[in-house]
Amino acid sequence: MARMAISIPFLGLIFLCSFATLISGGRHGTYMKYKDPKQRIRVRVQDLLQRMTIEEKIGQMTQIERVNATQKVMRKYSIGSVLSGGGSAPAKHASPKQWLQMTNKIQRASLTTRLGIPMIYGIDAVHGHNNVYKATIFPHNVGLGVTRDAYLVKRIGAATALEVRATGIPYAFAPCIAVCRDPRWGRCYESYSEDHKIVQMMTEIIPGLQGDVPSKLRGTPFVAGKTKVAACAKHFVGDGGTVKGINENDTIVSSTELYNIHMPAYKDSIAKGVATVMASYSSLKGVKMHGNHKMLTSYLKNKLGFKGFVISDWQALDKMTYPPHSNYTYSVQASILAGVDMVMVPYNYTEFIDILTDLVNKKVIPMSRINDAVRRILRVKFSMGLFEDPIADKSLVKKLGCKKHRELAREAVRKSLVLLKNGKSVREPLLPLPKKAPKILVAGTHADNLGYQCGGWTIEWQGRSGNNLTAGTTILKAIKKTVDCSTKVVFKENPDSDYVKSHNFSYAIVVVGELPYAETMGDNKNLTLPKPGPEVIQNVCRSIKCVVVIVSGRPLVIEKYVPEVDALVAAWLPGSEGQGVADVLFGDYGFTGKLARTWFKRVDQLPMNVGDPHYDPLFPFGFGLETKPVSNH
Template sequence: MMTSMVTGFQGQPPQGHLSGYPFVAGRENVVACAKHFVGDGGTRNGVNEGDTVSSYDELERTHMAPYLDCIAQGVCTIMASYSSWNGTKLHSSRFLLTEILKEKLGFKGFIISDSEALDRLSSPHGSNYQQSVLSAITAGIDMVMVPLRYQLFLADLLHLVESGKIPITRIDDAVVRILRVKFAAGLFEHPLSDSSLLGRVRCEQHKQLAREAVRKSLVLLKNGPDSTKPFLPLDRNAKRILVVGKHADDLGYQCGGWTATWEGKSGRITTGTTILEAIREVVGAKTEVIYEENPSESINRRDYSFAIVVVGEAPYVESGGDSLDLKIHFNGAELASSVADQVPTLVILISGRPLAIDPQLLNKAHALVAAWLPGSEGTGVVDVIFGDHGFQGRLPMTWFKDVAQLPMQAESNSYDPLFPVGYGLTTSGSNDAPARAL
């Protein structure tokens, strides 16, 4: 996946391209960054910026493998991780950054720090800053992301070089690597981006591609009490449809973190279509769609054909997403369960990861869909639940029964998931292209 993104950004290197050297195909391509090197996905208890405790062989086999492909495809930059390996911060590990990444793996681009990472090398953050600069640059960091204290950084770096604590050969190595990437990207010939490409941003072709990605990524976890009585697809000409939940009409929640703001936020953060808006666009002319974020009265009396309850997580990034219970936010599970007690209900989960699903909710819901974070194109969700396209997504990870089971390994003898990795029910869609003969 990471390698595909690298070639998507930079372009496909030609036959005979030397592995390790940076490559950018042309002005319509951009420099890619593979991150975060290395092992940040294996920290103890999954703690952000935590410590990955492992042998080198395990680190190489499990966590370093994706970088080999990226380096072979000419990735221009690699970002070091905030995390540690066996107690040593990655940003100060000369062994991993220089001896392994640069020398053993042959990476010829430049290593960039994470934002304010040097501040995190000391406790409390930001203390003993000159020593942090010395440690990171000596370890092999070539470019430093310093959003605030850049004047102090420059002064400390200059002092360390002039005093001989950082050898000029280390500076030369960094400069050569940075210049190599700039030459590969054509920045000296064309220092500014091509403004004629601006019209492609959020163009119709890109929106349609995003919509397609949404519908293909949805995972159908439950569809009716059994395979003989499917609940989906829904009837777009139903008399009255109830739509419930904060996530049904919130573009910010669909997008999650790292979007309009760092942590993400609620509301209309960009142009796009919410799931509620998409439902209203596709239902029949005589169908009544009623939206209640939190139904305040008994809904049995309204004679609803069915309900669509959209619940999930609030946006988060990094440590803001750490959770010991992985519960659905805003009492979403209780809300979905209450609605399902009264009306046949489809539950749609908006989340960046598997969440805790109460067995009672799973039993009550007529259908359950993992929609992940569909972003701006909520229409992609509606394409599938109303049957224009079929469900085809599969779980890329195990869905646990209880957080006490985490971490889960599919090869373990005690493996007992709610839904196993690779699980996903399928349906056929009226607009799906017929299978082509090979």
């Protein structure tokens, strides 16, 4: 009996100790702190990290294209992230429901892995949810910079976040905060301005996308719930300052230029809680940014205190292979050691995983670097609430392309237009145009082409021509809707001068500009107005009063056409809501936009930015005529 009296309390003590071990998250316990939303993010990250194998950690650092994201691949390799490249969709004209089904299917595969770590799906939503059919397409950044309206851009960020979430996606590769210093660069329309102060102002899109970061969390990754998305400040750093504006080229600038022009917007982005930063394809004084430890780790992470994760650009490690280290293994080694945390592979994932695993096993890359990368990735995932709500629902589907968002895009178009000329003399302005006229001519390649109007990064990576590209209103359609019902609108894309003279038009609206492009394909050494734009301007404007609307991603060489036109408008790349152009042409709203880029005379002046000693523009930075709304006309 005595022996029994002693053993019962002893057994109870063992039980209590075992239970305590379980609830404290002991290594072999069933209680997992990382699954407990009441725990601090730091605690959850550390708990999960210590449970992970090297294979699971490297899986988290791998981002693959959606075409590779089968259930087998997601489970076998513990893939941490999936993306849609430009134009990559589950089907042509895929509906939000189809997007949701795809992302949820991939996510469910992730959740069946040993530790159930959710993947994060990313997409280029750079001017609205531009990969998705019938989404609202906002003006490209080159036009938004003109508005100098931070609150407008914040609202655009919030609307974009809702539309991205409507398709089950929680991560947008935006905003581009490059300071484009040379319009020959094919990505210049992705930049808000040549002036870093305007770019800094426009980083307000980040709290629009992610939500306002609480003051106590300022400077840490923050995403406020199911209606927000993780943002990505790109491309770190100096991509807008490459030599001759050549994409992915070398940026050769002084330290003063680097830190005073190209860096300030990143400081603001980090303060606003941006979750991720994308490294640039470009180099800095000969050093590839994807392999630049000084900038990615010493400066971005250590000096600026960035706590989110650094993601590579698309196949960027493949692009790092150059003599004397022209092999992929060296590229993996250099980029991971430099500070890249997640690699946008996006196809050869097995090769990347095998190489990185081997480099770690050989201690070429220390485990501390791997742990740092995974800790950052997990921190963002926990901050987004992905562990609590990994599966997207249908509650936001109705937000895609909704009327409220299209009205916001229309407002953005109105505010982004710049009036460069109005009348042959100040006393005889042509704008605003009268809505009531017997017959008006609308001409030009860009008047009735939604694809041209939206530009690159719209449904397809490079964009394309056509009105069946997505849903929206062309400028021609908007004109017809705006004028008086008695006014006859005649559209002829490329009329000859005899036709124009013989039809007794009251006035003409000519809409011409650039063809769609993106990135390297958009690099342009001459920046002339594409054919038949010059011919249309000459045939129409020498015969009749005309306003010329230029649809482009940057200023073009137009000096010789200016005397021939009565009015000249820079519309940039207005997106899906062409009604915003008509709103201002016909005086329902006034012109208010001011150039956020210098309009040069000749390409041999480039690069030329405000403040340069050789500054001699056609239209200077900050220029823009104004008109007042007309209530009755």
